[in-house]
Amino acid sequence: MKPGNTAKAAHAKAVREMFSGIALRYDLLNHLLSLNIDKRWRKIVADHMRDILERPDALVLDVACGTGDLTLELRRGAKAVVIGTDFCRPMLAVAQQKEAEMEVPYIEADALCLPFGDGTFDALSIAFGLRNLADVRGGLSELLRVLKPSGRLFILEFSNPVVPGFRQLFNLYFSRILPFIGGIVSGSRGAYEYLPDSVSRFPTQRELAAMMESVGFVNAGFRNLTGGIAALHSGSKK
Numbered sequence: 001m002k003p004g005n006t007a008k009a010a011h012a013k014a015v016r017e018m019f020s021g022i023a024l025r026y027d028l029l030n031h032l033l034s035l036n037i038d039k040r041w042r043k044i045v046a047d048h049m050r051d052i053l054e055r056p057d058a059l060v061l062d063v064a065c066g067t068g069d070l071t072l073e074l075r076r077g078a079k080a081v082v083i084g085t086d087f088c089r090p091m092l093a094v095a096q097q098k099e100a101e102m103e104v105p106y107i108e109a110d111a112l113c114l115p116f117g118d119g120t121f122d123a124l125s126i127a128f129g130l131r132n133l134a135d136v137r138g139g140l141s142e143l144l145r146v147l148k149p150s151g152r153l154f155i156l157e158f159s160n161p162v163v164p165g166f167r168q169l170f171n172l173y174f175s176r177i178l179p180f181i182g183g184i185v186s187g188s189r190g191a192y193e194y195l196p197d198s199v200s201r202f203p204t205q206r207e208l209a210a211m212m213e214s215v216g217f218v219n220a221g222f223r224n225l226t227g228g229i230a231a232l233h234s235g236s237k238k
């Protein structure tokens, strides 16, 4: 294995182990630490995808779906087939226990090497997942590969608060208070120190839009959510 690939494999292993360790507390902490704002963000993603979700012929994949909160939000009322995929089995096990009547298929797979043919999906979503990939650009290319021509990608991710003053306040919360509470409730302070750390290394709103275009997406753009704490990016395949 090349040295770069060894580092990527080690990163993927560490991320998978980290999410395995917090899977049972993941939802509780998401809602607690975001004061439930995460639920509103997922609804906004579903609203942006509504026209595709209402098509009975459409196939939609929620990548790095974790415990399935976005997958289920997309599935609710949808006529499209919605599938969830993640490479962490304990996260998927939590997803599978939720709202079983919705019969969402969950598939264990690595987002960097999806087990689907080229041009399979009408739309893809990835929420708080892209940042965790060992290779963000490689992940975007893989997502582009499995999209149909004119298919759309929606990325929900933590981003950069744009309002001065609020930004400093939020950064204090995110880098100091959140790891403290997250550590106590989950028993894994490391996972909640990794969160602000990984966000600080992730591309800004504009950089991510540019990266999407550089791998081949067209019409890449974004909308800031809650003053830029998060951002919803979207782009299309030609």
Ligand SMILES: C[S@@+](CC[C@H](N)C(=O)[O-])C[C@H]1O[C@@H](n2cnc3c(N)ncnc32)[C@H](O)[C@@H]1O
Binding pocket: 012, 015, 016, 019, 063, 064, 065, 066, 067, 068, 069, 070, 085, 086, 087, 088, 091, 109, 110, 111, 112, 126, 127, 128, 129, 132, 133, 134
């Ligand atoms: C922060 S959670 C987000 C889960 C869910 N999308 C949500 O909105 O709550 C990140 C998820 O990305 C998954 N993940 C990270 N790297 C991955 C990869 N290479 N392939 C598939 N899933 C991955 C993790 O297992 C974890 O479930």
